[in-house]
Amino acid sequence: METNAPRRIESAFVWMIAPAAILFTILLTIPLLTGFFYTFTNYQGYGDWRFVGLQNYINLFGDDVIWGSYGFTLLYAVSATILINIFSLAIALLLNSKMHAQTFFRGVFFLPYILPVLIVAYIFQYLFTNNLPAIGTALGWDWLSTSLLANESTAWMVIVFVGVWQAIAFNTIIYLAGLQTVPEEVYEAAAIDGVTRWQRFTKMTFPLIMPFFTINMVLSFKNSLGVFDQVVALTNGGPGTATQSISFLIFRNGFQGGEYAYQTANGIVYFILVLAISFAQLRFLAGREDV
DSSP, rough: OOOOOOOOHHHHHHHHHHHHHHHHHIIIIHHHHHHHHTTTOOOOOSSOOBBOTTTHHHHHOHHHHHHHHHHHHHHHHHHHHHHHHHHHHHHHHHSSSSOTTHHHHHHHHHHHSOOHHHHHHHHHHHHIIIIIHHHHHHHHHHHHHSSSGHHHHHHHHHHHHHHHHHHHHHHHHHHHHHHHTTTTTHHHHHHHTTOOHHHHHHIIHHHHTTHHHHHHHHHHHHHHHTHHHHHHHTTOOOOOTTTHHHHHHHHHIHHHHHHSSHHHHHHHHHHHHHHHHHHHHHHHHHHHOOO
């Protein structure tokens, strides 16, 4: 006889899950709720505080510095995401082809990803500040005679360049994994039918690896929205406030500028924005998989 009584959960399962649940609550849930509570106060990170209601959230929408940081972050994220996926897909196609020393080149292209971000960024900072201006001066190129990082119109491009250079490796691995799932029989049939390489890619390869493209687009855009290390090492938010990302602004003004509650409110808005964009992007690209 069947019964609708709930099944009893084995105590062993509870004891296995309990440590992880406790750590998650202590290290993530409690700090998150505490920070959310402080967004309704004027807390500076130290000393006394008082309730200010929604004032921090209201002030965010009238703050030009905040708007500037969101503008730079979105510009970086869109540019980096497009470039990362174009280059990583092209490299994956190359590495998946029949070529000599294939394993060696796969390791070489993955090397940038395992290097520490800050160290790589500091190296590029030195190159763009010292070496390239010296080369520009020697060649008589005025646009390259001074550091590109000191120019508001070019500094963001350097940050995009460094971010893309290091992020391509991870996305390339995902695309390679996708290309390995494409049956060889598909290409053999295409060769018999006289299909060109471009047609083979657009009509066969790309539709078959569309789920991997979706993953890469969502991950690369989400990671690009959190750009921080490159900004710290290359420009420190400058010139002026031209390259202040949201993460950098929250860290600097929240922990060093006495704006703990204000920047925590900024962080909440930022979190909701990232979540909404990632969800919309996932829904849109997942829908394209069925087309």
